[in-house]
Amino acid sequence: MISYITKRLWQSGLLALIMSLIVFLGMYVVGDPVEMLSEEDWTEEDKIELAIELGLDKPLHEQYLNFAGDIIRGDFGVSFVHNRPVLDLIVERLPATLEIAVLAMIIGLSVGIPLGIYSGIKNNSRGSRVISFFSTIGYSTPNFWQAILLIMVFAVFLKWLPASGRGLTNSMFGIEWAWLSIDGLRHMALPAINLAIYKICMQQRLAKSGTQEILYQEYMTFARAKGISRNRIIRRHLLRNILIPIVTITGLEVGGLIAFSTVTETIFSWPGIGKLLLDSIHMVDRPVVVAYLILITLMFVFINFVVDIMYAFLDPRIRHQK
Amino acid sequence: MIDYKNILATLNLQIKSIFSGHPIAIAGLIGFVIFVLTALLAPWIAPQNPYDLMVLDIMDGLLPPLSKLGNGDTAWLGTDALGRDILSAVMYGLRLSLFVAFVAVSIGTTIGVILGLLAATKGGWVESLIMRAVDLKVSFPGILLALMMLAIFGTGVDKIIYALIIGVWASKARLTRSSALQEMQKEYIDAARISGIPSWRIMMRFLLPNSIAPVLVMVPMALSGAIGAEATLSFLGVGVPITEPSLGLLIANGNDYLLSGKWWISIFPGIILVLLVLCINVVADRIREFNNPYLKHQDK
Numbered sequence: 031m032i033s034y035i036t037k038r039l040w041q042s043g044l045l046a047l048i049m050s051l052i053v054f055l056g057m058y059v060v061g062d063p064v065e066m067l068s069e070e071d072w073t074e075e076d077k078i079e080l081a082i083e084l085g086l087d088k089p090l091h092e093q094y095l096n097f098a099g100d101i102i103r104g105d106f107g108v109s110f111v112h113n114r115p116v117l118d119l120i121v122e123r124l125p126a127t128l129e130i131a132v133l134a135m136i137i138g139l140s141v142g143i144p145l146g147i148y149s150g151i152k153n154n155s156r157g158s159r160v161i162s163f164f165s166t167i168g169y170s171t172p173n174f175w176q177a178i179l180l181i182m183v184f185a186v187f188l189k190w191l192p193a194s195g196r197g198l199t200n201s202m203f204g205i206e207w208a209w210l211s212i213d214g215l216r217h218m219a220l221p222a223i224n225l226a227i228y229k230i231c232m233q234q235r236l237a238k239s240g241t242q243e244i245l246y247q248e249y250m251t252f253a254r255a256k257g258i259s260r261n262r263i264i265r266r267h268l269l270r271n272i273l274i275p276i277v278t279i280t281g282l283e284v285g286g287l288i289a290f291s292t293v294t295e296t297i298f299s300w301p302g303i304g305k306l307l308l309d310s311i312h313m314v315d316r317p318v319v320v321a322y323l324i325l326i327t328l329m330f331v332f333i334n335f336v337v338d339i340m341y342a343f344l345d346p347r348i349r350h351q352k
Numbered sequence: 353m354i355d356y357k358n359i360l361a362t363l364n365l366q367i368k369s370i371f372s373g374h375p376i377a378i379a380g381l382i383g384f385v386i387f388v389l390t391a392l393l394a395p396w397i398a399p400q401n402p403y404d405l406m407v408l409d410i411m412d413g414l415l416p417p418l419s420k421l422g423n424g425d426t427a428w429l430g431t432d433a434l435g436r437d438i439l440s441a442v443m444y445g446l447r448l449s450l451f452v453a454f455v456a457v458s459i460g461t462t463i464g465v466i467l468g469l470l471a472a473t474k475g476g477w478v479e480s481l482i483m484r485a486v487d488l489k490v491s492f493p494g495i496l497l498a499l500m501m502l503a504i505f506g507t508g509v510d511k512i513i514y515a516l517i518i519g520v521w522a523s524k525a526r527l528t529r530s531s532a533l534q535e536m537q538k539e540y541i542d543a544a545r546i547s548g549i550p551s552w553r554i555m556m557r558f559l560l561p562n563s564i565a566p567v568l569v570m571v572p573m574a575l576s577g578a579i580g581a582e583a584t585l586s587f588l589g590v591g592v593p594i595t596e597p598s599l600g601l602l603i604a605n606g607n608d609y610l611l612s613g614k615w616w617i618s619i620f621p622g623i624i625l626v627l628l629v630l631c632i633n634v635v636a637d638r639i640r641e642f643n644n645p646y647l648k649h650q651d652k
Contacts, residue, residue, distance in 0.1 A: 045488065056504040166637065170630040172580045174587045174600075175622050178607060186611060239644075282491070289493040293584055308588060311503045319503050326496060334491050 034342055042335045049327040053320060054097050106321035111313050116321040120303055125205050126196055127295065127302030131287040133209070133222040138229025139280065145230070146237020147268070153242065161234065168231040173290060177224045177297040184220060191219050194299035221298040225287055236279060240272035274341070281337030285330050370642045380634035387628050391447040398440040399425060403596060408435045414609070417616050430616035432605060441602055442621050446628070448509070448598040453578035456513045457571065460520025465567055467521065468528025469555050472536060472563075482525060489522035494581060502590045512591045516578045524567050524574075531563040569643050572636035576629045583625055599625045 072080075081087055088096075100106070106116040145165075149158035168176075185193035197217030199206040208214030244250060245268070253263050292304030299305070303322060310318035371378050390397070400407055412421045412435035419427050421437070429438035471482040489497070498515040505511050535541065536559070544554050583600030585591035587607075592598045597605065599621045606617025 045491070048488065053500070056500065166633060167626075167630065170576065170633045171626050172583050172587075172600075172629070174584055175603065175626060178603070178610065178618060178622065182610065182615075286493040289496040292495070292499065293588065296588060307499070308590075311499065311590060323496075323500055323503075327492075330492055 035339060038335055038338050042331045045334070046328055046331045049331070050098060050101070050324060051094070053323045053327065054094050101324060106324070107317035109310075109315055109318050111310070111315045111318075116317045119306060119318065120321060120325060123301055123303045123306050125207060126300060127288055127291050127304060129207060129209050130218055130222045130225060130294070130300065130302070131284065131291055133218060134225035134229055134287055135280070135284060137222065137226035138233055141226075142230040142233025143237045143276065146234040147241050147264070147272070149234065150238040150241025150245065151264075153238075162238075165231040165234045168227050169235070171227075173224065173228060173293050174297060176227055177220075177294060180220050180224055181297070192217050193220065196301055221291075221294050221300050224294045224298070225291060228290075229283065229287070232279070232283070233276065236276055237272055240275055241268060244268055244271045277337070277340055281333055281340065285326075285333045288329070289326070370639060374638055376634050377638035380631040380638075383627065383631035384635060387446060387624075387631065388450065390443055391450045394440075394443040394447045398437075398443045400437045400440040402436045402441040402444050405434075410435050414614055414617075416614075429620045432602075432617045433609070438602075438616060438620050441597060442599070442624055445597055445599040445602045445621055446624060448592060448596055449579055449582055449600070449625070449628075452509065452513055452516065452582050452592070452598065453575055456516035456578050456582075457520055457574045459513075460517040461524050461567065461571060461574065463517070464521040464524025465528045465560070465564060468525040468567075469532055469559055469563075471525065471529045472532035473551060473555050473559065479529075483529070486522045486526050489518070490526070494519035494577075495584065498581060498585055499590065502585065507590050507593065509592055509596065512582060512585060515585070516581060519581060520574050520578065524570065527567050527570065528563060531566050532559050535559055535563045566643075569639055572632050572639060576632040576636065579625070579629055579632070599628075 104117060106120075108114065109116050109119055112119055145161050149161045152158045181193045184191045195217060196208050196214065198211045198213040199208050201207075202210060208218055250263065250267060253267050258266075288304070290304075291300075291302060292308050294300065295302045295305040296308050306318065307322045309315075310322070371381065395401070402408075409421070409423070412427070412431050413433050415421070415427055415431045415435075417428060417430040417438075419430065421427055421431070421435075425437075427437050427439070429442065431437055432441065467482050467486075471479040497518055498512075501515040501518060502511060505514070541554065541558060544558055545551075549557075582591060582598060583603070586598045586600030587604045589604065592601055594601065602621035603618045603625070606614070606619075606621070609615075609617050
C-alpha cells in the first residue's frame with residue numbers, strides 16, 4: 031500500500047509541474063503582458079522599462095522559476111481590477127463555491143443512486159422507464175439552460191425563491207457561510223439544484239448500468255442460490271460493487287462541480303470563484319486568471335490522488351497490483 | 353481489395369437491427385436529420401439573413417411571435433432587440449452550432465484514432481508519452497480546459513473549434529489503443545507482418561478498419577457533448593463572436609429580456625438546442641446499448 035501511495039504521489043507531483051508549465055507558457059509567452067499593462071501614450075522606452083520591471087527580459091527558464099517560486103511562497107500577485115492580492119480574493123470567495131458544490135453533490139448522490147439502483151433492478155418497469163426518460167432529458171439539457179428555466183419557474187412565475195445573490199451570511203470558524211441562515215439557504219436552493227440536476231442524471235445512469243452489469247455476474251446468482259435475503263444481496267453484494275465506479279467518478283466530479291460552477295455562479299450572480307474567473311477573463315485581469323488556473327490544477331491533482339487511494343482501498347485487486 | 357458493397361449491406365442490416373422496435377431512437381434519428389437539413393439549407397429557406405445588418409429594421413425590434421414586420425412579412429417566432437427575425441436567427445444559429453461541433457468532433461476523433469493506433473503499434477516511449485498526455489487531459493473537466501484555452505488565445509469560431517478538439521481527442525485515443533491492442537493479438541496481424549507488409553500499411557489497412565468500431569459508437573455522444581459545450585461557452589460570452597450568433601449566444605442575448613417578459617428571444621433557441629442534443633443522445637444511447645454485451649440479457 032505504501033509503495034502504491036508513493037508512486038501515486040510522485041506522479042501527482044509531476045502532473046502539477048506539467049500543468050504549471052502549460053499555464054505559464056500559455057499566459058506569459060503566448061500573450062504579451064506589456065501590451066496589456068501599458069497605456070496608449072507610452073513610448074518604446076517605457077515599455078522596455080516595464081518589461082524589465084516584470085522580469086520579462088530574463089531567459090524563459092529563469093522566468094518560470096520566478097513564477098513557480100512566487101506560487102510556492104503563496105504570492106499570486108495583485109489583481110489589476112480589484113487592486114488586492116489575488117490569493118485573498120480567491121480565498122474569500124471559495125466558501126461560497128464550496129457550499130453550493132457540496133450541497134449539489136449531496137443532492138446528486140442521495141437522489142441519483144437510489145433511482146439508478148431501482149431502475150437497474152426493475153429494468154423495463156414503468157417506473158424505470160419514467161426515471162430514464164427524465165434522466166435523458168436532464169442529461170441532454172445544457173446546464174445554463176436549466177438555470178434559465180429554474181429562474182423563470184421558481185423566481186419569476188412562482189416567486190418562491192430568490193434568483194440571484196447569496197443572501198444573509200453567518201460567520202463560522204471566521205468564514206462567512208450562507209447555509210447557516212434560512213435566507214442563505216433560500217438563496218442557495220436554485221444554484222445548488224442547478225448543479226445537482228446533472229449530477230442526479232449522471233449518478234442514476236452510472237448506478238443503473240453498474241447494477242445491470244453486476245446483476246448477471248455469477249456471484250450474484252450464487253448469492254441468490256444460497257438463499258440470502260434480497261436486501262442483504264443489494265447491500266452487501268450490489269452496492270459495494272457499484273460503489274467502485276461511483277467513487278471514482280464522484281471524486282472527479284467534485285472538481286467538475288467546482289469547474290461547472292463557473293456557469294451556475296455567473297447566471298445566479300453567486301459570488302464564488304467561478305464568477306470571479308469569468309469576470310476576470312472578461313476584464314483581462316490576468317493575475318486572477320493565472321492564479322485560478324494554478325489553484326484549480328493543484329486541487330485536481332490532489333483530488334485525483336485521493337481518488338486513486340480510495341479506489342485502492344475499495345478494490346483489493348488494485349492495492350496488490352505491482 | 354475491400355468489398356464496399358458487402359460492407360454497405362452489413363451496415364444497412366446493422367442500422368436496421370439497431371433501430372427496429374425502438375420508436376424513441378427512430379424519432380431521435382429523424383429529428384436529427386431534420387435539424388441537419390435545416391442547418392444546411394438555412395440560407396435558402398430562412399425568411400431573412402440575420403447576419404446582414406442592412407435588412408434589419410430597428411423599428412421591428414422586440415416584436416412578439418406572429419407579429420407583422422415593417423416590410424409585410426410575418427415574424428413567426430418574434431424578433432430580437434435589433435429587429436432580427438428569431439426564426440431565421442435560430443436557423444443560422446443551428447447551422448453554426450452544428451458546423452462547429454461537426455468540425456471539432458471529426459478532427460478530434462481523427463487525431464485521437466491516429467494517436468491511439470500509434471500508441472498501440474509503436475509501444476515504448478511513444479506509447480507512454482501519448483497515454484500520459486491522455487491521462488492528463490482526462491483528469492481535467494473539459495469546460496475548464498476550454499476556458500483556459502479561450503482565456504489564452506482569445507475568442508472566435510476557430511478558437512472555439514480548437515478548444516472543443518482538446519476536449520474530444522483523449523478518450524478516443526484511449527479507446528482506439530485498447531481495441532487495437534486486442535486486435536494485434538490476432539493471427540492475421542502476425543501473418544501480415546511475416547509477409548513483410550510495412551507497419552504503417554498494417555496500421556492503416558488492417559488495424560484501423562478492425563479497431564475503429566468502439567470509437568464510432570462514441571461519436572454521437574461526443575457530438576452532443578460538443579454542441580452543449582459550444583453553447584455554454586458562447587452563452588458565457590467566450591465563444592463565437594456577436595456578429596455570428598450560435599444557439600448559445602442567441603440564448604444569452606435574450607437572457608437580458610427574460611425578466612421583462614420578452615421570453616421568445618431566449619426560449620425558442622433554447623428549445624431547439626435541447627431538442628437537438630436530446631435527439632442525438634437518444635440515438636447515442638440506443639447505439640451504445642446495442643453494443644453493450646451485458647445489456648443483451650434484457651433485450652426483449
